[in-house]
Amino acid sequence: MPFLPSEPDNESMRACIGVNDLFSDIPPSVRLSCPPLTPPPRGDVEVERAVLGTVGANRPVVSFRGGGVYRHHVPAVVSSIVSRGEFATSYTPYQPEVSQGMLQSLYEYQCLMAELVGLPVVNASMYDWSTALAEAMLLCVRVTHRDAFAVPDTMSPQRRAVLGTYAAAAGVDIIDITHHPETGQMDLEHLAAVLGRPCAGVYIESPSYLGFFEEHVPDMAALAHDTGALLCVGTDPLSCGLARAPGSLGADVVVGEASHLGNPVTYGGPLLGLFAVRDDMALIRMMPGRLIGKTVDADGATGYVMSLQTREQHIRRERATSNICTNEALCAVACAAYLSYLGPRGLAGLAEALMANARYAMRRLSSLPGWEAPAYRSFHFREFVASSPVSPAAIDAALAPHGLAGGIPVGTHAALYCITDLHRRDDIDMLCTVLEGL
Amino acid sequence: MYRQAAYDDDLYRRSRPGAAGYVPPARFEDAPPLPSALSREVPPDLPELSEQDVMRHFLRLSHMNYGVDTGMYPLGSCTMKYNPKLHEVLANVPLLTMHHPEDPPFFVQGTLALMWHLSELLKDLSGTQALSLQPAAGAQAEYLGVRIIMASHAEAGGGRDEMIVPDTAHGTNPASSAMGGCRVVELPSRDDGRVDVDALAAIVSTRTAGLMLTNPNTLGIFERDIHEIAGIVHDAGGLLYYDGANLNALVGRARPGDMGFDVVHFNFHKTFATPHGGGGPGAGAIGVTKALEPYLPVPRLVRDGDTFSWSYDAPRSIGQVRAYYGNVGVMVRAYAYLYANHGRMHEISGQAVLNAMYLLHLLKSHFEVPYYDDAPLRMHEFVISCAALKKETGCGAADVARRLLDYGIHAPTVHFPLVVKEALMIEPTETESKGELDAFASALIEIKKECYEDPKTVRSAPHVASRRQLDILAAAKRPVLSRMHERG
Numbered sequence: 001m002p003f004l005p006s007e008p009d010n011e012s013m014r015a016c017i018g019v020n021d022l023f024s025d026i027p028p029s030v031r032l033s034c035p036p037l038t039p040p041p042r043g044d045v046e047v048e049r050a051v052l053g054t055v056g057a058n059r060p061v062v063s064f065r066g067g068g069v070y071r072h073h074v075p076a077v078v079s080s081i082v083s084r085g086e087f088a089t090s091y092t093p094y095q096p097e098v099s100q101g102m103l104q105s106l107y108e109y110q111c112l113m114a115e116l117v118g119l120p121v122v123n124a125s126m127y128d129w130s131t132a133l134a135e136a137m138l139l140c141v142r143v144t145h146r147d148a149f150a151v152p153d154t155m156s157p158q159r160r161a162v163l164g165t166y167a168a169a170a171g172v173d174i175i176d177i178t179h180h181p182e183t184g185q186m187d188l189e190h191l192a193a194v195l196g197r198p199c200a201g202v203y204i205e206s207p208s209y210l211g212f213f214e215e216h217v218p219d220m221a222a223l224a225h226d227t228g229a230l231l232c233v234g235t236d237p238l239s240c241g242l243a244r245a246p247g248s249l250g251a252d253v254v255v256g257e258a259s260h261l262g263n264p265v266t267y268g269g270p271l272l273g274l275f276a277v278r279d280d281m282a283l284i285r286m287m288p289g290r291l292i293g294k295t296v297d298a299d300g301a302t303g304y305v306m307s308l309q310t311r312e313q314h315i316r317r318e319r320a321t322s323n324i325c326t327n328e329a330l331c332a333v334a335c336a337a338y339l340s341y342l343g344p345r346g347l348a349g350l351a352e353a354l355m356a357n358a359r360y361a362m363r364r365l366s367s368l369p370g371w372e373a374p375a376y377r378s379f380h381f382r383e384f385v386a387s388s389p390v391s392p393a394a395i396d397a398a399l400a401p402h403g404l405a406g407g408i409p410v411g412t413h414a415a416l417y418c419i420t421d422l423h424r425r426d427d428i429d430m431l432c433t434v435l436e437g438l
Numbered sequence: 439m440y441r442q443a444a445y446d447d448d449l450y451r452r453s454r455p456g457a458a459g460y461v462p463p464a465r466f467e468d469a470p471p472l473p474s475a476l477s478r479e480v481p482p483d484l485p486e487l488s489e490q491d492v493m494r495h496f497l498r499l500s501h502m503n504y505g506v507d508t509g510m511y512p513l514g515s516c517t518m519k520y521n522p523k524l525h526e527v528l529a530n531v532p533l534l535t536m537h538h539p540e541d542p543p544f545f546v547q548g549t550l551a552l553m554w555h556l557s558e559l560l561k562d563l564s565g566t567q568a569l570s571l572q573p574a575a576g577a578q579a580e581y582l583g584v585r586i587i588m589a590s591h592a593e594a595g596g597g598r599d600e601m602i603v604p605d606t607a608h609g610t611n612p613a614s615s616a617m618g619g620c621r622v623v624e625l626p627s628r629d630d631g632r633v634d635v636d637a638l639a640a641i642v643s644t645r646t647a648g649l650m651l652t653n654p655n656t657l658g659i660f661e662r663d664i665h666e667i668a669g670i671v672h673d674a675g676g677l678l679y680y681d682g683a684n685l686n687a688l689v690g691r692a693r694p695g696d697m698g699f700d701v702v703h704f705n706f707h708k709t710f711a712t713p714h715g716g717g718g719p720g721a722g723a724i725g726v727t728k729a730l731e732p733y734l735p736v737p738r739l740v741r742d743g744d745t746f747s748w749s750y751d752a753p754r755s756i757g758q759v760r761a762y763y764g765n766v767g768v769m770v771r772a773y774a775y776l777y778a779n780h781g782r783m784h785e786i787s788g789q790a791v792l793n794a795m796y797l798l799h800l801l802k803s804h805f806e807v808p809y810y811d812d813a814p815l816r817m818h819e820f821v822i823s824c825a826a827l828k829k830e831t832g833c834g835a836a837d838v839a840r841r842l843l844d845y846g847i848h849a850p851t852v853h854f855p856l857v858v859k860e861a862l863m864i865e866p867t868e869t870e871s872k873g874e875l876d877a878f879a880s881a882l883i884e885i886k887k888e889c890y891e892d893p894k895t896v897r898s899a900p901h902v903a904s905r906r907q908l909d910i911l912a913a914a915k916r917p918v919l920s921r922m923h924e925r926g
């Protein structure tokens with residue numbers, strides 16, 4: 001962008017203003033000398049060459065890593081929609097009458113996601129799953145005035161770390177709930193014991209970080225609710241094309257990651273944090289983030305606005321429910337376009353294919369000497385822990401020359417493998433061939 | 439003449455049972471269905487559409503949306519400058535978009551090198567010694583900054599829990615402070631719109647954790663007592679936080695680090711021309727002094743010769759504020775912008791300020807400019823008041839803003855900062871031409887005339903947007919937040 005459009009008129013504009021030094025309010029002691037242009041402005045060709053040159057040190061990879069962030073195919077229709085300048089170069093829709101496109105798209109995101117997770121109130125996005133979870137914890141604390149929050153000890157270390165950061169500032173204790181060693185399922189007896197101390201909320205993940213469905217969610221909901229705690233469920237919304245919606249199993253709050261529904265993974269950012277609550281004004285008024293509401297205009301035509309803004313920082317300041325301002329709106333639009341494109345049968349078909357193909361991968365890996373997949377005896381979605389006779393580091397070292405990356409290390413001899421719609425059967429076969437020779 | 443498209447296009451009304459554009463991937467073997475206790479009772483109520491249906495629906499919605507690509511977007515403190523299209527191409531190359539954040543560093547040396555170079559440029563521009571790219575947005579950077587400040591105080595014995603925030607500050611400052619465990623102390627401004635230095639001296643104490651300051655402030659006025667302000671806060675044992683929302687006014691000309699700020703955040707979409715996406719994604723790096731480096735979040739990007747990797751070994755770190763490393767896709771755009779322009783950032787900020795001052799010059803005889811007598815200079819943005827206009831015609835800032843939409847121009851920020859009644863906060867940015875600035879000023883002056891001659895037209899504006907005035911009160915009273923919510 002070497003050209004500043006008003007530059008040719010600078011002299012006449014300066015003459016109008018009649019001020020010599022527009023920066024004279026800045027103390028001389030901190031004013032830089034503004035040296036001549038070093039380096040000189042660079043044109044498109046140079047910029048493109050430099051960025052692609054730097055990025056050229058990246059190597060293509062077929063990776064079996066997931067754990068809450070997934071590399072999925074992005075349909076061209078979705079990229080085409082979100083590359084529209086009207087969407088991409090707009091700000092937060094503070095003037096609703098000229099921003100109906102963004103507002104309706106975000107409302108549709110809320111509608112589609114509500115149908116998936118089974119809770120009617122979805123906000124217009126959080127930064128990612130981990131911060132959605134941290135905000136869910138803070139919501140539970142605000143609603144219950146309690147200072148403990150129970151989580152599964154099988155949860156993602158990334159999400160656990162972020163939750164810990166936010167909990168420390170809020171003075172909230174995070175309590176781990178253990179799991180059954182063979183099935184990985186949350187230990188209900190331990191949960192009941194943990195709830196001997198009044199907790200603000202109980203958090204579970206299904207599918208869990210380790211890939212299997214929790215099979216006793218209604219029991220966990222009952223245990224939580226009996227002690228006055230809220231149940232927060234973390235999920236991959238893609239699994240809800242097939243699996244029971246957390247909202248129908250007793251969840252008060254649902255959080256999760258939705259970036260893989262229509263967005264490239266781009267080394268983990270931007271992501272798309274999902275946040276949903278029950279239809280309960282006590283929860284809605286305390287929840288973080290933007291909400292888009294349906295209304296009418298002066299002619300009675302249907303239109304959309306940012307609603308219930310009195311929860312937000314620009315109105316409520318230090319008493320706001322969250323400090324979030326900029327969110328992941330465009331990723332949510334991509335998600336709405338993606339879900340519209342897939343439809344209920346496409347989504348179920350995709351979820352079934354992932355399950356079937358993960359099963360194929362488990363069967364192939366289990367056939368290798370000393371390997372066992374899945375390591376936990378439960379129903380898995382599209383991820384699973386594989387235990388191996390060698391360490392994950394040794395596996396990755398062997399795979400790298402072949403352009404492959406194995407699962408996320410979860411133990412000295414175990415890793416979490418993930419299947420997405422970008423894995424071919426050949427990729428899984430190739431993985432097994434290399435591992436067989438280890 | 440501006441006319442925005444108006445459709446009544448409903449995703450679900452387009453739905454036809456059996457319609458589909460998408461074909462699911464092949465299955466490598468058959469899998470038994472989920473047991474019924476786990477299996478969904480009924481499929482989710484999603485629409486059934488062809489690819490063309492999806493494209494038409496969202497294309498029509500895009501026509502009902504206004505972006506910088508459409509026209510001038512002088513939303514104060516939001517720095518809605520043009521977003522170069524090359525950056526979109528670069529951010530979407532497969533070698534950048536394909537990697538999972540857990541992939542071994544072996545595969546992502548290019549991405550890591552880009553992040554490293556970007557960090558070096560940002561440290562140089564801000565005058566800070568260490569930097570993290572982790573925050574997903576400016577507000578998250580604020581939260582992180584507050585946590586870093588609190589962590590350093592905790593190590594020094596604690597007892598400091600008051601964050602001082604000027605009354606002109608963005609709402610995120612007090613909200614981030616509260617979320618980070620601080621009590622917010624409001625600092626009043628003086629008659630010249632600047633921080634009241636005497637009041638600051640009276641407020642600071644052994645409880646002071648720090649001061650969050652936007653400089654220039656949200657009135658567009660530079661806090662020229664910055665050395666004195668920094669001295670008062672530091673002498674009291676507090677730390678200085680620089681809110682980077684208005685950095686576009688200074689970049690390349692002065693560095694927050696040189697002014698005594700200990701923590702500095704950047705808003706990539708504001709200063710480095712990354713698109714705001716109708717609300718996000720953004721990115722918000724944070725730079726700190728050497729003394730605060732130990733508290734930066736993990737993981738840390740580490741360089742060994744030409745090889746980059748991540749380290750979680752930082753025992754005094756405040757931890758992580760989000761998963762992984764930050765909004766990499768946004769960083770790529772910011773890096774491209776800086777690679778093209780970092781040698782002339784002072785020209786860019788100079789143009790941003792010249793454009794704003796020129797616009798102020800065109801408007802100052804027509805509108806009330808608060809604090810003008812005591813502080814005539816503005817930087818990248820300025821605030822006018824419609825208080826007198828409202829009194830005389832009944833048309834206030836919100837009415838004038840909505841009427842601007844009929845002229846094909848996006849409205850400025852309305853009713854902010856809170857210290858100005860009926861405020862319109864105007865930030866043209868450096869990427870508008872003199873012609874656009876002239877047209878904007880003419881439109882505002884014409885609207886002022888309309889307020890006296892035809893106030894009804896102004897108050898009922900907009901008239902050529904895709905919807906007429908929307909009923910926000912009804913939306914708050916009986917919220918309808920989704921189809922499922924509407925069904926009850």
